[in-house]
Amino acid sequence: MSTAKKKLIIVDVSNFIFRAFFAVRPLHAPDGTPVNAVHGVLSMFLKLLSQYRPTHVLLARDTAGGSFRNEMYSEYKANRSEPPEELVPQFGLIKRLVDEMGLVNVADDKYEADDIIGSAVMQWKDQFDEVLIASGDKDLMQFVDDKVKMLDTMKDVIYDAKAVFAKMGVRPDQIVDYLAIIGDTSDNIPGMRGIGPKGAAKLLEEHETLEKCIEMKDTFKGKKLVTAFTEYVDSAILSKELVKIVTTVDLGVTADDTKTTFYPSDSLISFLKELGFNTMIKRMDDLKYQLAQADAGDGEGGMPAAPSFSVTIVDNDEKYSELKKLLTESEKFSIQTEFDSEDIHARNLIAYSFSFDGKSAHFIKVTESNRAELVRLTWENEAKVIYTEHSKRDYSYSLKEGIEFKATSFDVVQAHFVADVGTSHNIENLAASVNVTLPKLEKKVDFVTDIENEEASLYSGYRAIAVHRLGVDLEKELREKELLGVFTDIDSQLTPILSEMEFEGIRLNINFLKELEKDLESKLESIQNKINTYSKEVVNINSPKQVGEFLFTELSFPVVKKTKTGFSTDSSVLEELRDMNINEVPGLILQYRELGKILSTYVKALPELVNAKTGKIHTTFNQHVAQTGRLSSVNPNLQNIPIRSETGRLVRKAFIAGPGNLLLAADYSQVELRILAHYAEDPTMIQAFNENKDIHAQTASEISGHPLEKITSEERGKAKAVNFGLMYGQSSFGLSQALKISRKDAKEYIEKYFERFSKIKGLLDGLKEDAEKTGYSITLYGRKRFLHDINSNNRTIKANAERMAINSPMQGTAADIIKCAMININKELKSRGLKSKMLLQVHDELIFEVPENEFEQMKTIVREGMENVVKLKVPLKVDMGFGVNWYDLK
Structure with missing residues (x-):
């Protein structure tokens, strides 16, 4: 023995x-x-x-x-x-x-x-x-x-x-x-x-x-x-x-x-509760179960290895009948779907994994003979609640295949984001939090052809198991944190709408971009030639090292700042040198860099992203990236199309409506300032918004004591910087940098602002105090941002958390408002059977493609849907524009 x-x-x-x-x-x-x-x-x-x-x-x-x-x-x-x-x-x-x-x-x-x-x-x-x-x-x-x-x-x-x-x-x-x-x-x-x-x-x-x-x-x-x-x-x-x-x-x-005989005692779990280690407590519960199953170990140690889970490969009629029985009888289960492509217009569903208990999974390859039945038992059944880690992918597949998605989808990644935005929402990390280690595939492996059934089943099945465990835990956590309403009424309602927007895409005028490419290349060549007249040798403007040597050694510009590798030539340095008016070179380099970025990032790159099947650009919208709750856009990022420079704005001309249609844009006017006025209940701000006055000019007038009609553009600009800066927790140092004034002047300006708008000062202080007591900031809709560092002893860390406590309710409420508007408008479009489509969301702006015969009707629907979405103490106002391309909408 x-x-x-x-x-x-x-x-x-x-x-x-x-x-x-x-x-x-x-x-x-x-x-x-x-x-x-x-x-x-x-x-x-x-x-x-x-x-x-x-x-x-x-x-x-x-x-x-x-x-x-x-x-x-x-x-x-x-x-x-x-x-x-x-x-x-x-x-x-x-x-x-x-x-x-x-x-x-x-x-x-x-x-x-x-x-x-x-x-x-x-x-x-x-x-x-x-x-x-x-x-x-x-x-x-x-x-x-x-x-x-x-x-x-x-x-x-x-x-x-x-x-x-x-x-x-x-x-x-x-x-x-x-x-x-x-x-x-x-x-x-x-x-x-x-x-x-x-x-x-x-x-x-x-x-x-x-x-x-x-x-x-x-x-x-x-x-x-x-x-x-x-x-x-x-x-x-x-x-x-x-x-x-x-x-x-x-x-x-x-x-x-x-000798170790570790067991999660009640005393240990009580200690972990004191520390707020909720996920660790879940791990301890799992461990208790494993230890009981293993009868306090298997002789190789006092603690069993990480739990193993079973995955059944459904490859015969008997197993398939068992799976169908489970799908029919279970109200809630998890689905892991595997596709053969990232292209939402070309991909096919190749495999499902299901978990009904968070301990085992069933893996089945999708075939022509079982596909329709599996869809009917899952997505087309309104009695089912389905846990998933990528609901948007499943929705987009349903759009491609014409499947009526009736089930309730519970996206665990989005649920985790709602539960605590400040943590990692990566599925591997989430799985680890429920004691599941996800198998990985080698890079560039084709799930369809390159791996055996067993490896595919473990990869997919373990994900289904993790998702089930996460779904059960997160449903409970959201309820306990009073966040289930935000998740079900806003984020989950928005997901299929985003899928539709991604699936629809937006048309791109490639010929226009080709002409713009030629124009930009000509301008870049002209700028390069001008710069060359100042140098003995041709300067590679894309090389920071060569630009630094050229400016500070050859042209003897004063050195503004240095980096570890030499002279700094970042935009702030070049702007400072340009403002010295020594010669035109720094300004020319700034121009060159701006035009070069527009050319490479947008003009040349966008045509490469046009889908071969649809001829359109299809961005991806993320709901769980920006911690304030705002949506973000990737591949490509259509929320980042330049707007500040005329050349940058020209890129928008490439985004066009289809034949017989117009683009309609609706943009909230100063929505975050209106939310600030609502929260602060400041009478001067409320009156200005109710009377439709220029809020920045009004602010400048209040601070300076000058009549509204005599406020200069410079005074208005300062007031605008303060209005937005303070809402984001900006300090006097930050304001002095933004306005290029002394810190003393910035501090005096802020003090005058708070003297005149004392209710805003009280609100900002109150938001910080509330966050210290509760540990989170909260939007008008109840979305919470947990600020784990709000009571930190480190002043820098605490100050950062305080800034979040101030800006998150404003930005988060603005994000929730436009999400709710999107949900309401989408319902109205569906109920009226209109052909108009919501294409893009860009921060506080929505863009629609509208048939000309629906145009007047859509203007009313969109305005009412956005302006009446919530009742504030000040009116929400929407600016609208229309045209055949995005550039002409303003």
């Missing part, structure tokens, strides 16, 4: 703590205490236990004091800075976490964690079949041998003796001598000046030890080497004593004491 292998993992806790702190984004407990390092360390512990499955675990901790090495060398670790302010309160929490997990840990005031690790290795290794040192500290490589290995959990790399040699260039038994020669900046170990890693490795290859090198020093050649072994031998000998790790520490525990 074979005995189970005994495996000891010794953890360098300090190493874990610092790596976790810098690897995990700032997180805070409900009471505002920073906890990112705690979360990271817990994740690392769980990974260590489940992935490497030790039978025994020892944690080695450093203490606050020094060690005997400080007495030996006063400069030892003298260059170490104090721990970051946000980390300090986490040390005690991590010690409590260790205790709650029941993990044996050892610390000693006279010794460092390395000495505890070295002592445990040397005193206990004969009692184990394998010993792993979990640390990123290269000092500990000196213990690696046939039984002892180093484990880097961040990179999932195990270093045996060969791997140590490959990484360091020396054997494990030479590590001490190697570090004694090169020194170690992290510990302030001096080493021998002038000898680097390659030189040290070469010396030890030839002479084996530091002592032998010293013995042979008179034979050395080369100035640096001779100097090192003349002046720094004492330093090397001291360094070797500092690097040597003590192996005789009295650990106070035995090897048997470190």
Whole structure:
């Protein structure tokens, strides 16, 4: 009868703590205490236990004091800075976490964690079949041998003796001598000046030890080497004593004491609740189930490996009948769809995976014989709730195939975005949060032809399992956070509309772009020729280095700022140089760059993106990227078509209506300022909007005391900058930069603004205070943005969260308003059976393609749909334009 292998993992806790702190984004407990390092360390512990499955675990901790090495060398670790302010309160929490997990840990005031690790290795290794040192500290490589290995959990790399040699260039038994020669900046170990890693490795290859090198020093050649072994031998000998790790520490525990029997106790789960680690609590619940199933392990360790899930390949009639029965009887289930192309107008559905319990999945290839039945049992059944991670892809497929999509689609990625916008919504990360590790396919692998059924089934089936688990959890979380209404009434309603917009696309006048390309190339050549007259040689204007040399060396312009690689020639520098009026070159370079970007990014690129089947551009709208809730557009980004310059605006001429149609644009006028007036209830602003006055001129008049009719364009411009800047949490420094005035003047201007608009000052302060109390900002519709750093002790981090607390309710409400308007207008178009199509959403603007005979009707529908979508204390106003192309709409 074979005995189970005994495996000891010794953890360098300090190493874990610092790596976790810098690897995990700032997180805070409900009471505002920073906890990112705690979360990271817990994740690392769980990974260590489940992935490497030790039978025994020892944690080695450093203490606050020094060690005997400080007495030996006063400069030892003298260059170490104090721990970051946000980390300090986490040390005690991590010690409590260790205790709650029941993990044996050892610390000693006279010794460092390395000495505890070295002592445990040397005193206990004969009692184990394998010993792993979990640390990123290269000092500990000196213990690696046939039984002892180093484990880097961040990179999932195990270093045996060969791997140590490959990484360091020396054997494990030479590590001490190697570090004694090169020194170690992290510990302030001096080493021998002038000898680097390659030189040290070469010396030890030839002479084996530091002592032998010293013995042979008179034979050395080369100035640096001779100097090192003349002046720094004492330093090397001291360094070797500092690097040597003590192996005789009295650990106070035995090897048997470190046997791990980890179980998620009620006390641990209560502690995790205090810290706000909700996803970790879910993992603990999963772990309890696994431990119960495995009857407290399988003999290879006290904790089972990450859970495995079953995927059934539906490849016969019996399995297909079972799948149909499950689809018929289940009210809620998850779907993972696999397509053969990214092209929404060309792709075909090739496989489904379904999960009904979050533990198993059914994978089935789609064929002509089963396709219609599977569609009828799923998307065409209004009684079903379907969890998915890409509902828009499924909607667009239904449009291509003429499928009537009646089921309720629950998109887990969008749901996660609504639950907490400030976190990652990547499906791999989401799956990990519910304890599912998603299999990956190699890049450029064709799902249809390049992989076997089993690999395809695991790839797809595990996704269906993860999506089911996420759907169940997120439905509960949204309800608890009072966000289910935002998700179901706004975002989920909008998804099929966005699919329709993407599917419809917009026509592009390629001939116009070809003519514009010629015109821009001619202008660029002309600018290049003008610049060449100032230079001895032709300057490559696309090379920052050449432009820098040309401006600051050849033309002797004053240097504004430098970068690591030389002179800065960014736009702010060029603008400053242009304003000096020394000559026209900086202005010409700015022109060249602007026209070059328009040419490459839009004029040449857009025709390449025209769909071969439709002859149109089809952008993709994202609902879960911008944290304020605004939509974004990619491939191509049609929300970023230039508008500030006349040449940039010309690109819009290429976007055209189809024959017999017009483009209709409807743009909210100053919607965020109107929301600000509504929230602040400022009588002056409310009156200005109700009387349809120019709000920026009115603001300038209030601050300056000048009559409205005498306000200059410069005064209006300043007022506009303040109106928008303060709404985004802008400081006096930010305003001074924007207006190119002194910080003192900017501060005085803001003070005058708040004197006149005191209710706005009260609102902005109130938004920050509310966020500090609740931990989130909230829109008029109830969408929440959780501000995890609002109570941070770090002033810079807290200030950033405060800016979000101010601008998120304004921007978020504006985003929700236009989303609701889109939903309402779409319903109206469908109910009236109109042929008009919603094509684009660009921030506060909607663009429609309208048959000429529906034009007057559409103007009324769109205006009423946008202006009456919500009742504010000021009216919403829409500016409308129409034409045969986007440029002519204004």
